[in-house]
Amino acid sequence: MNNRIKLMPIVAFSLGLAGTLIFMSSCSENNRTDTKDMAKNTDMNQRSPSGDMNSQTADRNMNSPSTADKTILVIENNNDSTFLIKAAEMQLEEIRLGRLAQQKGTTPHVKELGKMMEDGHTKTLASLETLARDNSVSIPTSASSNSEGAFNDLGKKTGADFGKAYSKMMVDHHEDAIDLFEKASNDSKSQQIRTWATNQLPTLRTHLEHAEKCKAECDKM
Secondary structure (H helix, E strand, O other), rough: HHHHHHHHHHHHHHHHHHHHHHHHHOOOOOHHHHHHHHHHHHHHHHHHOOOOOOOOHEEEEEEEOEEEEOOOOHHHHHHHHHHHHHHHHHHHHHHHHHHHHHOOOOOHHHHHHHHEEEEEEEEHHHOOOOHEEEEEOOOOOOOOHHHHHHHHHHHHOOOOHHHHHHHHHHHHHHHHHHHHHHHHHHOOOOHHHHHHHHHHHHHHHHHHHHHHHHHHHHHHO
């Protein structure tokens, strides 16, 4: 009887210990299951039904391209294109100023110079347009902002002041044009452009001579 009484605490202790071990094992298993479920849910949230990354994640990847996806664009300076564009701007400016001289000029030599400039540069512009198309270069079809400013300033002048200002402008412009065309006739990489620039030089030099004569006449007034 005494032996049974002594064994009861031992049996109770053993049962309690076994229960504790079972409970702890159950908790550990639940934790592992929860961890797996969380990982699975996270993976599912990052993927679309088709198995791809969801749109938000894809957007982040698209907005952060790798170095291999980046392209460096190098634009080569094309002196021939620059020349054709500047030449077109010159023709457009001289045509407009020539028309203005015919309207506002008060002496025959100013009006005649204006007529020469309009006719000569209109012809040059036509051949330049063909040259630009052949070389796949887009040239301007309207006056630049600088040209517009010069045109407006000249338009404010009248009488002798207009003649003096216009003739001086034509001298300066044609000196610059001759320098530009001489450079192109020597340095252009295109034989077609070199030939065209060379062929324009006699006309430009003739224009300069008439502009200098007109300026001399206007300066006497």
